[in-house]
Amino acid sequence: MEEVQELRELIRKAGLRATSARLAVMRMLRQASSPLSHAEIAEQLAEQGIDKATIFRNLTDLTECGLASRTELGDHVWRFEAVDPDHPDDGHPHFVCTMCGTVSCLNDAELEQTTRRSARPVGRVLEVLLRGICRKCGQA
Ligand SMILES: [Zn+2]
Numbered sequence: 542m543e544e545v546q547e548l549r550e551l552i553r554k555a556g557l558r559a560t561s562a563r564l565a566v567m568r569m570l571r572q573a574s575s576p577l578s579h580a581e582i583a584e585q586l587a588e589q590g591i592d593k594a595t596i597f598r599n600l601t602d603l604t605e606c607g608l609a610s611r612t613e614l615g616d617h618v619w620r621f622e623a624v625d626p627d628h629p630d631d632g633h634p635h636f637v638c639t640m641c642g643t644v645s646c647l648n649d650a651e652l653e654q655t656t657r658r659s660a661r662p663v664g665r666v667l668e669v670l671l672r673g674i675c676r677k678c679g680q681a
Pocket residue numbers: 638639640641642643674675676677678679
């Protein structure tokens with residue numbers, strides 16, 4: 542209950558109405574440990590009777606008001622994740638498995654040294670994307 546209240550406040554503060562669909566989308570993004578595509582979110586929220594178009598509209602609204610961020614990781618699929626309201630500019634690197642397509646969020650600290658160093662001459666790094674083979678595929 543408390544969590545819903547917190548989300549409701551967050552959404553209202555951003556200037557949006559806290560509809561039940563919006564709350565459900567936001568809740569799912571916040572609980573996820575990796576970025577989610579529209580299809581993945583739609584699949585999970587279908588059982589709550591929320592249709593795809595509504596979810597897409599909500600994802601767009603949440604992204605526009607800064608509560609969520611949208612990333613395209615080279616496979617032409619937009620993925621969404623919740624933005625930490627205390628650290629809105631805290632972009633973190635992502636890892637994509639080239640075999641199964643799984644996307645993981647990486648801790649910024651692991652890459653901080655190298656990205657910061659190389660960023661100085663070129664400007665501000667907005668996104669760091671690593672490609673490789675995830676642990677699961679590596680074992681197969
Ligand atoms: Zn994999």
